[in-house]
Amino acid sequence: MAELEASQVSPVIPNPRVFVGDVPVGITGIKFRDDNADGLRQPGEPGIGNVTIFIDADNDGVLDTGETSRLTASDGSFTFPNLVPGTYVVREVVPNGFRPTTPQSLAVTVNNNDARITFGNSPTGSQIIGCKFLDVDNDGFRDGNEPGIEGVRVYIDNNNNNTFDAGETFTYTNRDGSWQFSNLNAGLYRIREERLNTNPLERDFPQSTPPNNIPNLDINLGQNEIWGCANIGNTQLYEIPIFKFRDTNRNGTFEPAQGEVPIANVPFILDINRNGVFDAGEPLRITNADGRVSFRDLLATNTYSLREIFPGTLADGSPALIPGTNIPTGNANDPVSTTTNPREIAVPGPLVQPQSPLEFAIPDSNAVNGIRVIRANFAPTFPPTNPEPSVTFPAVPASGTSSGGVGNTRPNITVFKYNDQNVNGRRDLGEAGIGGVQVFIDANDNGAVDAGEQSTTTNAAGEAAFTNLPAGNYVVREVVPTGFTPTMATRVQFDLSNTDARVIFGNALNSRITGCKFEDLNNNGYKDGNEKGIAGVTIALDLNGNNVLDAGEPTVVSDTFGNFSFNNLAPGLYRLREVTPTGAIKTTQKLDINLGANQEFGCAVVGNGLLYNLNVVKFRDDNRNGIQDSGEPPLENIPFLLDLNRNGVVDAGEQLVRTNAGGIATFTNVAPGTYDVLEVFTPEVQNPFPIPTGPNPVTFNVPGPNTAPVVSNTATPTADGTTPLSSATLDLVTGGSTNGVTISATEVSDPLTNGGSSVTQPTSGVDSLLASNAGGFVDTTKTEDSFSSLSIVPQDTSEDKKLLLAAPAASQVF
Numbered sequence: 001m002a003e004l005e006a007s008q009v010s011p012v013i014p015n016p017r018v019f020v021g022d023v024p025v026g027i028t029g030i031k032f033r034d035d036n037a038d039g040l041r042q043p044g045e046p047g048i049g050n051v052t053i054f055i056d057a058d059n060d061g062v063l064d065t066g067e068t069s070r071l072t073a074s075d076g077s078f079t080f081p082n083l084v085p086g087t088y089v090v091r092e093v094v095p096n097g098f099r100p101t102t103p104q105s106l107a108v109t110v111n112n113n114d115a116r117i118t119f120g121n122s123p124t125g126s127q128i129i130g131c132k133f134l135d136v137d138n139d140g141f142r143d144g145n146e147p148g149i150e151g152v153r154v155y156i157d158n159n160n161n162n163t164f165d166a167g168e169t170f171t172y173t174n175r176d177g178s179w180q181f182s183n184l185n186a187g188l189y190r191i192r193e194e195r196l197n198t199n200p201l202e203r204d205f206p207q208s209t210p211p212n213n214i215p216n217l218d219i220n221l222g223q224n225e226i227w228g229c230a231n232i233g234n235t236q237l238y239e240i241p242i243f244k245f246r247d248t249n250r251n252g253t254f255e256p257a258q259g260e261v262p263i264a265n266v267p268f269i270l271d272i273n274r275n276g277v278f279d280a281g282e283p284l285r286i287t288n289a290d291g292r293v294s295f296r297d298l299l300a301t302n303t304y305s306l307r308e309i310f311p312g313t314l315a316d317g318s319p320a321l322i323p324g325t326n327i328p329t330g331n332a333n334d335p336v337s338t339t340t341n342p343r344e345i346a347v348p349g350p351l352v353q354p355q356s357p358l359e360f361a362i363p364d365s366n367a368v369n370g371i372r373v374i375r376a377n378f379a380p381t382f383p384p385t386n387p388e389p390s391v392t393f394p395a396v397p398a399s400g401t402s403s404g405g406v407g408n409t410r411p412n413i414t415v416f417k418y419n420d421q422n423v424n425g426r427r428d429l430g431e432a433g434i435g436g437v438q439v440f441i442d443a444n445d446n447g448a449v450d451a452g453e454q455s456t457t458t459n460a461a462g463e464a465a466f467t468n469l470p471a472g473n474y475v476v477r478e479v480v481p482t483g484f485t486p487t488m489a490t491r492v493q494f495d496l497s498n499t500d501a502r503v504i505f506g507n508a509l510n511s512r513i514t515g516c517k518f519e520d521l522n523n524n525g526y527k528d529g530n531e532k533g534i535a536g537v538t539i540a541l542d543l544n545g546n547n548v549l550d551a552g553e554p555t556v557v558s559d560t561f562g563n564f565s566f567n568n569l570a571p572g573l574y575r576l577r578e579v580t581p582t583g584a585i586k587t588t589q590k591l592d593i594n595l596g597a598n599q600e601f602g603c604a605v606v607g608n609g610l611l612y613n614l615n616v617v618k619f620r621d622d623n624r625n626g627i628q629d630s631g632e633p634p635l636e637n638i639p640f641l642l643d644l645n646r647n648g649v650v651d652a653g654e655q656l657v658r659t660n661a662g663g664i665a666t667f668t669n670v671a672p673g674t675y676d677v678l679e680v681f682t683p684e685v686q687n688p689f690p691i692p693t694g695p696n697p698v699t700f701n702v703p704g705p706n707t708a709p710v711v712s713n714t715a716t717p718t719a720d721g722t723t724p725l726s727s728a729t730l731d732l733v734t735g736g737s738t739n740g741v742t743i744s745a746t747e748v749s750d751p752l753t754n755g756g757s758s759v760t761q762p763t764s765g766v767d768s769l770l771a772s773n774a775g776g777f778v779d780t781t782k783t784e785d786s787f788s789s790l791s792i793v794p795q796d797t798s799e800d801k802k803l804l805l806a807a808p809a810a811s812q813v814f
Contacts, residue, residue, distance in 0.1 A: 025110040026081040027090060027117065029053070031072045034101040034120035035182065036129060037226050038514065038565050041118060047076020048121060052093040055080060056105065059089045085111045092119040099124050099224070125183040126221045128191065129563075130154070130230030131603035132177040134358060134376045136348075138235040138300040140211025141525050142603055144576075144593035148177020149234065149358070151374040152201065153194040156181065162216075164194045172367075175377050176600045186223040190216065191529075193232050196362075201374060204356040205234040210526040219529035228563045229516035229527045229603040238352045239296040240306060240345055242268060244287045244331075247338040262291025265330030267322045270295060271305040271342060278309050278323050286322060287330065296355060298347050307342035310335050379596025380423040382571040383487065387425025387506070390492045391476075393499040413476060413501045415439045415456075415464040420487040420506035423597040427506065433462015434507060438479040441466060442491070445475045471497045478505040485510055485570050485597050508597035513574060514565040515539070515604030517558040520587040521703075523609040523672060531607075533562015538579040539606060540725055541566060545575055547725045571597045576604055577725035583710030584608035585671065612707040614667040614700060616640055616677055618659045621693040634663020635689060639680040642667050643697055646676050656680065669710055675700050 031051045032041045054069035056062075063069055070078045080090070091105040098121035108115045132149045133142050155170035157163075164170065173179045181189075195202045207215035209231055221227055244266045245254045254260055270283040278284060285293040298304065311320035311329040319332035345351045359375035366372075396409075417437045418427050440455035442448075449455050458464045466476075475493045480486050484507035492503050517537045518527045541554045549555070556564045566574070576591040588607040595601055618638045619628040638659045641650055650656060659665045667677075678697040681687050700706060 024082040025085055025112070025114055026079055026083055027088065027108055027110060027115045028077070028079045029090075029117040029119065031076040031078065031092065031119045031121070033098075034122045036180065036514075037101045037122040037127065037563075038567075039101045039120055040565075040567055041120065043509070047074070048072060048095065048098075049074040049076060051076075051095050051119075053078045053119070054091055054093070056089040056091045059105075061091065061105070063091075063093065083110055090117060092121075094121060097124055098122065122226075123183050124224065126186060126223065126225045127180060127182045127184065127227065128189060128219060128221065128230055129178070129180040129226065129228045129602075130191065130232060132173040132179065132193065132232050132234075133603070134205075135208040135233035135235040136300065138208050139589075140209045140233060141589055142231055142233065142605070143589070144574075144591050144601070146233075147376045147378040148175070148602070149173060149374065149376050150175045150177065151372050152177075152232075153364075153372075154179045154232065155192055155194065157190040157192045160190055162192060162195075164192070170194075172372070176602060177377070178600060178602045184221060186221055186225070189219045189221055191219060191230055191232070192216070199362055199374075200356040200360050201234065204237045204354070205358065206237065207233065208235040209233040210528060211524055213524070213526075217529055226561045226563060228514070228533070228561065229518070229605050231527065231603045231605065235300055236348075236358065237296070237355045238298045238300070238347045239294045239355050240298065240304070240347075240352050241294045242285070242287065242292065242306075244268075244291040244293075244308075246334055250338045252339045262289070263287065263330050263334065264289045264291060265322070265327055266291075267309050267311070267329060267331075268293065268295075269307050269309055271307045274305050274342075276307070276342075284322075284324065286325070286327065298352065300347055303344055303346045305342045306345050308337065379571075379594055379599055382423060382597055384423060384425030387488050388427070388504065390489045390504055391494045392502050392504075394502055396500055410468045410470060411496050411498070411500050413441075413466040413469060413474065413496065413503060415458065415466075415476065415478075415503045415505065417458045417462040417464070417478065417505045417507070420508045421598060423487055423508045425487045425506055427504065433460070434458065434481070434484075435460040435462060437462075437481050437505075437507075439464050439503075439505070440477055440479075442475040442477045445493075447477065447491075449479070469496060471495075474501075476503050480507060483510050483568055484508065487597065510568045510570060511595050511597060511599040511601070512565055512567045512569060513576065513593060513595065513604055514563070514600065514602045515576070515606060517562040517564065517578065517606045517608075520607035520609045521672060523585075523587045525588045525605075525607060527605050527607065533560075534558060534581070534608065535560050535562060537562075537581060537606075539564050540577050540579065542575040542577045542725050547577070549579065549725055569595055571595055576606070578606045578608075579725060581608060583611050583669075585611060609672055610703070610709040611669045611671060612702050612709055614642075614670045614675070614677075614702055615706050615708070616659075616665040616667070616698075616700075617706075618663045618665065618679075620689065624693045626694040634661070635659060636661050636663065638663075638665070638689065639685045639687060640665045640667075641678045641680050642670075643676040643678040646697075648678060648697070650680060650682070650685070656685070670702050670707070672702050675702060 030041065031048045031053065032045050033048050034041070035045050036042065049072050051072045052063065052069055053072060054063045054067050057067050058064065068080060070080065072078045087107055087109045089105055089107050092100070094100050094104065101120040101122045102118065106117050108117060131142065132152045132154065133146050134149055135142070136146050137143065150173055152173045153164065153170050154173060155164045155168050158168050159165065169181060171179045171181065193207070209215060217230055217232065219227055219230065243254065244263045245260050246263055248260050249255070249258055264287055266287045268285050269278050272282050273279060283295060285295055287293045308331070310331055311322055313332045314320055319328035321327060322329050359373065361371050361373050363370055364372035417434045417439070418431050419434050420427070421431050422428060435458050437458045438449070438455060439458065440449045440453055443453050444450065454466055456464045456466065473493070473495050475491060477491050480490060486506065487508050488504065488506040490505065494501055516527060517534045517539065518531050519534055521531050522528065535558055537558045539556050539558060540549050543553050544550065554566055556566060558564045572595060574593045574595055576593060578586070580586055585608065587609045588605050591604055593601050593604065617628070618635045619632050620635050622632050623629065636659055639656055640659070641654055641656045644654055645651060655667060657665045657667060676697040676699055679687070679692060681690055703709070
């Protein structure tokens with residue numbers, strides 16, 4: 001038999017020892033409950049199970065027979081495995097009781113990798129979202145350095161008794177001070193914070209919002225409205241502690257070893273009018289037997305003149321009585337001050353102290369262990385000032401027995417990656433590992449994973465290891481995952497010889513800024529309960545602080561309810577600015593936010609008070625009934641005055657206009673307020689119809705039925721073509737702006753006799769803005785707040801018959 005060639009022999013295939021697996025591409029995802037309706041899944045937002053997700057093969061928006069579908073698992077997850085590379089349209093069927101906050105359909109392209117997508121739904125019904133914060137400067141406005149307050153009960157006061165009662169809906173503020181109520185019907189909601197006499201929050205932290213108003217927030221909520229930025233601020237009270245002593249050696253320092261002693265019954269005052277004497281109504285305090293006394297309940301951003309007063313002695317040489325008391329003064333024999341008197345004391349400042357620290361515990365049966373902690377959470381210092389070492393060298397424990405021989409090994413590098421929730425650079429109890437993070441030995445130290453370099457991924461517990469390594473110098477790096485900021489070094493270098501090394505990488509979640517754009521009807525810089533959001537306004541982060549919207553700077557556009565958010569932000573300073581709508585004035589302060597890691601800075605309010613045109617109709621009142629009847633024509637060239645000081649005469653700076661051919665006198669760029677419009681009858685201002693048949697003056701409310709907002713949706717770029725960002729805010733007291741921009745007013749008439757010409761007069765802030773409770777004129781083309789993305793259709797006033805400004809018909813007089 002002939003010998004077979006090798007090619008003719010069937011090989012014997014041994015049992016496999018190397019297993020190689022492949023799988024087709026797939027699409028995975030999560031369906032989640034988007035509680036704050038921001039389109040992003042935040043910590044604490046759960047998955048939604050039993051929701052239909054399908055591949056819409058014909059892209060008709062309907063789940064058809066034969067189209068692949070999945071029901072989400074209890075955690076909201078779903079998977080479409082084993083797909084051919086290509087593009088697929090994936091849709092959700094929005095469950096009853098929810099509305100989508102992300103697109104309902106997504107075009108997903110898969111090639112060599114799986115794709116992961118998310119669908120977010122928010123419960124239907126309305127929501128109120130708000131913030132509780134420490135108002136450090138007591139201005140009623142949340143500044144960028146003011147922290148949220150955690151652990152405060154916020155409730156809906158159904159019976160309006162300003163007391164939290166059993167059965168009333170409530171929630172607690174989270175670590176960032178945020179809170180919300182969901183699934184609400186349209187209606188009036190009285191939002192209150194719990195105030196208890198036994199609670200330091202009540203005693204030492206009075207409510208500061210709304211500014212200069214009753215500290216209540218009553219919200220008129222619309223159907224399916226998301227009402228954001230319900231701000232509740234508390235400000236801290238301070239005290240001035242005083243110690244009075246006999247300064248024997250006159251060095252201004254208390255030295256008991258030198259026989260110096262406290263002095264009792266010494267009077268001190270806060271000299272409010274700084275006239276050097278005690279006046280009725282000024283606070284007076286008297287030192288006790290230990291020489292001590294305090295002035296309490298002092299508000300921030302004030303400076304007080306602290307003065308020791310010296311009532312002196314009586315004619316017989318005995319001490320005089322302290323004013324308003326029967327107590328002899330204790331400093332009659334010590335009339336010379338050895339320390340500054342009076343002393344100017346700033347609050348807050350080095351000579352004052354808070355009356356209470358803002359971290360305390362109160363009993364609460366609804367809280368864990370029956371105790372609720374209330375605290376202010378300032379953004380932690382970043383980067384951490386005292387992180388733990390990035391590498392340690394644990395000893396390798398011996399194992400086995402002496403009879404089993406002597407074993408040796410080479411070093412390992414173990415890696416632990418964790419979520420540094422409190423951003424202190426140290427792993428604390430409860431801080432979990434982060435899985436799926438790539439770590440590698442950077443052999444050439446170039447910061448990138450190169451071919452041949454050892455790389456691995458952390459497991460679910462955040463652990464990874466490089467084993468059996470030769471001695472040498474190593475650089476270990478992490479690839480920081482998207483959405484995180486490192487709180488420890490991302491590059492760790494060390495020598496490895498006869499011990500193992502353990503490398504630790506800490507990351508904290510990135511942060512976000514949420515806020516609201518709203519119409520500030522009363523110009524108080526606070527979003528009151530009757531003030532609605534403004535949609536379509538561009539909000540920007542001015543990264544370089546030049547007050548110009550530059551290429552690459554982040555922008556968002558306010559949504560239907562005026563809400564906006566910036567997400568995935570690293571720690572740092574963020575200057576929040578708006579592209580102010582034309583015809584609007586910015587009423588809120590500029591907001592420079594010191595953002596920490598793993599923080600949400602919420603309720604960043606950007607308010608505008610709209611400017612209005614005020615239209616006054618003038619007609620010939622033939623029948624003298626004060627109403628414009630059919631056939632009564634309009635009157636042209638009739639002079640009217642916006643009488644800002646209500647003195648009934650034309651004063652310098654007050655705007656005078658004449659009616660046009662349609663009988664309408666228009667005052668332009670009028671700020672909100674209440675105004676008197678006066679028809680003028682003077683020899684200097686000719687009026688061909690000198691007898692009024694209606695009241696004169698007539699009072700108008702702005703806004704009101706005879707006004708239309710002055711807004712446009714066109715940009716007003718600067719001369720160099722750049723888009724200005726708002727940094728100045730209108731001063732509603734002086735009429736000036738915070739950055740020195742000149743405010744002027746425009747009138748459409750000669751103030752004396754020429755009703756057909758147009759002039760522009762500069763006006764003082766007081767003349768142009770405020771007279772009693774009036775508003776004023778502002779030409780916004782001269783300010784930085786001169787750009788609009790908001791359009792409102794002006795009101796048609798052609799048929800307005802509510803103005804009783806008429807003149808009788810001309811007739812011969814016999």
